[in-house]
Amino acid sequence: MEFLAIILFIVIFILILKGYPVAFTLGGISVAFAFGVSIFSPESFTMSTFYLLPSRIMGVVNNYVLMAVPLFIFMGIMLEKSGLAQSLLETMAMMFGRIRGGLAISVVIVGALLAASTGIVGATVVTMGLISLPTMLKRGYKTELATGVIAASGTLGQIIPPSIVLVLLADTINSASRGGASVDVGMLFSAAMLPGLLLVGLYILYILIKAYFYKEDAPGIPTEEIKAFRGGDFVGKILKALFLPVLLIVIVLGSIFTGIASPTEASAIGAIGATILTILQHKFSLKIVKEVIQETTRLTSMVFFILLGATTFTLVFRTLGGDQYLQELIVFSQLTPLMFLLLVMLVIFITGFFIDFIEIIFIIVPVVTPVFNALDINMLWVGILMALNLQTSFLTPPFGFALFYLKGVAPEGVETHQIYRGIIPFILIQLLVVSLVLFFPEIIFISS
Template identity: 35%
Template sequence: MTDPQIALLMLGLFIVFVFLGFPIAFTLMAMGIGFGYYAYFDARRQWRSFDRLDETASTWDTWSTWFEGFVNNRIFDLFVNQTYTVMSNEVLTAVPLFLFMGYIVERANIVDRLFSTLNIASKDLPGSMGVAALITCALFATATGIVGAVVTLMGLLALPQMLKARYNPSFASGIICAGGTLGILIPPSIMLIVYAAASGVSIVRLYAAALLPGLVLVGLYLTYVIGRSILQPSVAPRPSKDEVPDMPLGKLWMMIVTSFLPLAFLILAVLGSILFGLATPTEAASIGALGGIFLAFVYRAMTWQRLRESVYLTVRTTAMVCWLFVGSYVFSAVFSYLGGEHVISEFVQSLNLSPLMFLILAQLIIFLLGWPLEWSEIIIIFVPIFLPLLAIFEVDPLFFGILVALNLQTSFLTPPMAMSAYYLKGIAPPEVRLTQIFSGVMPFLFCVFVAMILMYVFPQVVFYLPELFYGR
């Protein structure tokens, strides 16, 4: 077999092992080192230590010399260097801080206050409770960026109230599942940090580029919720005065000040300091983490146990992301050294695709990968395969990253592997069936596709803010 054929075998075996359920990070590292040992094998370099042995050498000298010859392969140097590169990456240092902010906010009892306030404030809108749940999901998802946490907490908080208010179970479930995924796209998004580290695109420009598409997607979700509530009132009945009592304006404003504004201010402070160049993403994430701790103390929700849980979950998730990067870097380096990247590039060019067709093909592949894989695995492992092709088709990596972020919403919403649906089913009342949840997320999935089409047709939605703030 030629080296490029071995590279393709390496990629094929990796996909097989993933579907068999092997841990992805360790599979990447094992295959990178295994195939890399072959790729970097140099018989002269590896066995020259035996020249020092003579007939009087002991068994220990023989075995130690053999081991020295075995490890005298550049793949081990590559592995150590790539590990150090990941651990010293300044972009990735923001990940644990943003995660910690999210886990602290999740435990600060802010969400129940926020949902109650928005429910009362929007009671005159069609589908008011759905609107309140969606906006709460968007704010909470933006603050945490952790899909499972948002869907689970909002499922425990909002879903029972929506069902009690006679909302259609499918409609209510779709709102929570779709709203919980918004943190992947809307800054400060951890997914965008990971994409920036993988692609070399400025995280500041990515945050600016993602802001308007994120608002467009939220607007499409709200349009669907309100529009369907008007056209089909039975799915979202208007609340009675007993369910949502009238509130004096002064008291309502006080509720907004104490529940909505603190979280909104924290998000805007973090995001604003990044976009206006007042702080780096890592410094802004530190501010966010400190602000999350402050909010938890203000709401009297900070306990030693909650702090320990937040630190533990932060360390666990950060370790997963970093080891994925280490494995991906080693795997990609060996794959490229064997010529696999060149084979894929030549194959794609032989298809004579237009830039639009290339984008559609790339997004279709990422959409399909979203069924068995999580967003972190797609970004770290598979997106770098597309990055060298962007220059060939004259596609801006910034634009491509925002499309990927939009597309990855679907990885949590597309049956049969819609993880948002499974998160919600795990805590939903028994009468809410999984098929109902799947049915509820489909219209929101259509909204994601509409948003992607809008980005294709009106790319300035992506480029306007980065060019306004930072120039071309």
């Protein structure tokens, strides 16, 4: 009767694609399905199994690692309110202004810095869309290039630590391993650094090549403006714009990589540091605090409700023998470990066209992790591949969230089809990096 677990997975997947709430679909359908099976096939599932659910839910709520999620969210939203992103973009634009495509390069670098200090795609894309998109269009940048650069740079927070995706991935892999190979969040952060920086470098390389062959698509900033900006205390402007956010990044990531603090402790440091930076920027107020707390509570509640629904689904799926059935299916089909990994990567990539990364993590990862462990595949490598793959879900039409965020703040005249066309080269770059990590896994082990 193990095939019933696969039917449950397919039913939930279809309902989520139709737009039903993820958290309640995962939990509600799992309970309803288990109830039906217990009536018609009591030997496959008994409702007494649900006595295990409260302890599992409390295990999620009490999970020390997951405490980092609301703290990193708080840190990101508070930094968005501080106004540092605007000063960073303005300063970087003038630093690279003489280079064709320099403004686009500055957007990529600022996106990477914001990724390492916030890790929230929505906040980064909206902030850079509001500040830099009108400026890029005004200076003659082709709409497709401008929107593509902003959307792609905004998603760097999903792979460059501290990343909420990496925190959730590590916890889900560890929960699903059941005594198999576990993945430490700190190790995942370290392993993700080089692939993340590789993405940044390839984005910049693409912009330089594009600007060289299509000069009208990415013009430079007029010399008069650069001279005007560089007049006075130019070094002071650079230090003021770069020093504070870089200092916060060094403190948060440095404390994790050196072992001084755990990711959860570092997230608390980051939350306090972001608040201090907001005070130093003279943007701190009770109104700001209220907005940050409300947004943090909303996002955290969404994540944890989905997580609790996923916990219910995983309990029912495993009790029905779904993970064991999947392993037997892989053995019977004679898939090699690499073939199975490629299949999972393809499924995650295609799924990313339609549903959010959180849903993919909590639905697909618990199902495939036991199989990866049975095939003795390194889960640190798999985790980074999944994170890179999940990053593309923010960019792939029709439901790429970064595209929605950008369209929501884009000036009048920027069409959806232009945003879709502009993002294609950056999706191809991301797939190139996924392929490099897939076939040259030493990339992640060098950085870890």
